[in-house]
Amino acid sequence: MIRTWARGGARAGAAWARRAVVFVLPGLWVLGVVTWELFHPTSGQLLQLLAAAPAIACAGTGRRQCVLLGGVCALLALVPFGGAEPGAGPGIRVMTCGAILAVVCASYLTAGRRLRLVRELERTREVAVAAQRVLLRPLPPRIDGVVLAADHLSASEGAVVGGDLYEVVGTRHGVRVVIGDVRGHGLEAIGTVAAMLGSFREVVHDEPELGGVLRRLERSHQRHLYERVRIEQPAGGGAEPVSTLAEEFVTLLLMQVARDGSITALNCGHPWPYRIDCGAAAPVVALAPAEPMPPLGLFPLPEKLTAVRCGRLAPGEGLFLHTDGAVDARDAAGEFFPLTQELHNSVAAAAAPGGPSPSTVVGEVREALLRHAGGRLTDDVALVMLCNDRVQVPARSAGSAIVRLPR
Structure with missing residues (x-):
């Protein structure tokens, strides 16, 4: 019993660590892009990389984090970092914001389909395990x-x-x-x-x-x-199968x-x-x-x-x-x-x-x-x-x- 609890605690700790890493990674990505744009302005071109953050969040943590982080990234894309430099007009910022919102929508729909498939797979496994346990039942x-x-x-x-x-x-x-x-x-x-x-x-x-x-x-x-x-291997003509x-x-x-x-x-x-x-x-x-x-x-x-x-x-x-x-x-x-x-x-x-x-x-x-x-x-x-x-x-x-x- 103690060994079972230990294995269960180890699996739960590993799952929590994976969720924490995947949740922190998109935030670090956004922080890195914004920091680079503040200290090394690229006329908003680097802000296009913010579209990757909601996709990472949606793949790793869930759809709520994807929408939340995507909204933050879309707002950051509209901020005029670096002042009025050549090519830093509002058109580029609006296009970057639209690209981020498009990635958010696509990731949201994809994550929903993946979640449904995962739930269906879990139910199928539960049915399969129950059927197999009936066949080779516990003593x-x-x-x-x-x-x-x-x-x-x-x-x-x-x-x-x-x-x-x-x-x-x-x-x-x-x-x-x-x-x-x-x-x-x-x-x-x-x-x-x-x-x-x-x-x-x-x-x-x-x-x-x-x-x-x-x-x-x-x-x-x-x-x-x-x-x-x-x-x-059915035999034809009413004959017995071989x-x-x-x-x-x-x-x-x-x-x-x-x-x-x-x-x-x-x-x-x-x-x-x-x-x-x-x-x-x-x-x-x-x-x-x-x-x-x-x-x-x-x-x-x-x-x-x-x-x-x-x-x-x-x-x-x-x-x-x-x-x-x-x-x-x-x-x-x-x-x-x-x-x-x-x-x-x-x-x-x-x-x-x-x-x-x-x-x-x-x-x-x-x-x-x-x-x-x-x-x-x-x-x-x-x-x-x-x-x-x-x-x-x-x-x-x-x-x-x-x-x-x-x-």
Whole structure:
């Protein structure tokens, strides 16, 4: 929260400084022209440069300042600086005043059109951000005893959602998590992301096993590609369209954290997560219990899908999930982002008595990633962390008695 306030204060200070500079610049321009004309008379010819001042003011500060400063410049153009010198007749001063007023009118109209376009662009961005937030909605801070945090970085400038997806849902079977990466990135992959997330949010409550969830996701992916082919490349004569989307695959990692903390997973070509345990000798360990299956869409799923057991998530322990954009990010020298080392540093800095703070860890890794890449990402990045915040209740001994209090 403090970091957010600091960033907001820095942006507000920078915007105020820009407005102050642009507001002072036209005044300095007028002062310089008038001073030069007073001490080095040019028979009013230099006063024609006063027309630039209202244009600068209109472009930088607003239409009111443009009209105000333009009126001042028009009056100054009528003042007979330098006395009665050759060529300093009233005709030149009147023409200079008219030129300044013409610049004021043109700048006023141009600024009005620019202001309308800026407002329309801001409304369009608000609608786009709201629509994208519905697709990749923010996670709640806590689901069924599991503390959550997530963040997403799109490689497309101005986009909130790209080709990465994630969702966490609490069900009667446990807390279920999906994270994936659609082939490609940016806005072109949003359709597949919407299909995957919409299907996951629906079937995750119905299917008792992760294998059933994965098969439903595969069918949704196939239907989505079929509809895309029908729209983009329709076949004539009632024939079926020929698919050219054979390589439109999705890497997916499905995980389930049961109420007792046991973890099961199904992995289709996605990076395995990191297990975080601040009390262990190695607090950050890459979890790789089995070889991943091929990405979803490249090959049919095997007939038998058995979820991989990944141990138990004890109270205070966490899981850090990510897409491959987090490890593929390069700096100016071409070095890959050291995710394991940065995650270790973030976990050590965010350690708390009840375990690391997921929001702090995700925020620290995000900032380190942006610093490493210089703010220029070539692929989308999704980061998700969940931590078991359930209280560990000690088992009652067999000989313990139940004490009933009197009513």
